[in-house]
Amino acid sequence: xxxxxxxxxxxxxxxxxxxxxxxxxxxxxxxxxxxxxxxxxxxxxxxxxxxxxxxxxxxxxxxxxxxxxxxxxxxxxxxxxxxxxxxxxxxxxxxxxxxxxxxxxxxxxxxxxxxxxxxxxxxxxxxxxxxxxxxxxxxxxxxxxxxxxxxxxxxxxxxxxxxxxxxxxxxxxxxxxxxxxxxxxxxxxxxxxxxxxxxxxxxxxxxxxxxxxxx
Numbered sequence: 001x002x003x004x005x006x007x008x009x010x011x012x013x014x015x016x017x018x019x020x021x022x023x024x025x026x027x028x029x030x031x032x033x034x035x036x037x038x039x040x041x042x043x044x045x046x047x048x049x050x051x052x053x054x055x056x057x058x059x060x061x062x063x064x065x066x067x068x069x070x071x072x073x074x075x076x077x078x079x080x081x082x083x084x085x086x087x088x089x090x091x092x093x094x095x096x097x098x099x100x101x102x103x104x105x106x107x108x109x110x111x112x113x114x115x116x117x118x119x120x121x122x123x124x125x126x127x128x129x130x131x132x133x134x135x136x137x138x139x140x141x142x143x144x145x146x147x148x149x150x151x152x153x154x155x156x157x158x159x160x161x162x163x164x165x166x167x168x169x170x171x172x173x174x175x176x177x178x179x180x181x182x183x184x185x186x187x188x189x190x191x192x193x194x195x196x197x198x199x200x201x202x203x204x205x206x207x208x209x210x211x212x213x214x215x
Contacts, residue, residue: 005031024112039065066097102126123198149211159176
């Protein structure tokens with residue numbers, strides 16, 4: 001059973017997400033929070049596997065709450081919610097520990113898949129917003145480094161480039177004709193060599209350093 005805390009400042013959104021998530025027998029919403037401070041408190045109290053986090057909220061916003069949760073409970077995943085008007089918030093959320101993001105209004109099945117995938121270690125990068133975020137990251141003033149991926153093997157680079165496009169382990173395995181277990185091993189090695197904590201941070205670095213050109 002995947003235990004989830006839902007955080008959003010709009011009651012109708014919180015309750016709608018609760019109904020959707022609880023409709024799946026493998027997911028249980030254990031708390032609803034109306035702001036970031038409440039989410040931090042409920043995360044400590046309920047110890048969920050995942051927090052579904054809105055970003056733009058009064059008081060403690062979603063970025064601040066994500067940072068608190070990631071610092072104090074690094075094993076608990078934070079999956080952020082965003083709208084098209086909040087693209088600039090998403091990168092800050094990822095830098096502060098968010099494992100991925102999706103759009104408000106995401107269809108039921110995709111929302112449930114995103115929650116399950118995030119808990120299992122996959123980064124959910126919504127394709128409708130991803131290009132904007134990645135373009136923003138690519139425009140940061142950090143220069144492209146030829147030494148960025150110097151420790152990665154050729155196959156690890158192939159995996160990283162696909163990972164940076166938000167592709168799942170299963171899809172990477174199909175494209176590179178590898179087993180899922182082998183892909184997981186490659187990703188673990190990539191994270192260790194790049195000294196990052198999760199797939200999302202690896203993807204951001206890959207784009208920032210010019211490994212994904214046609215996204």
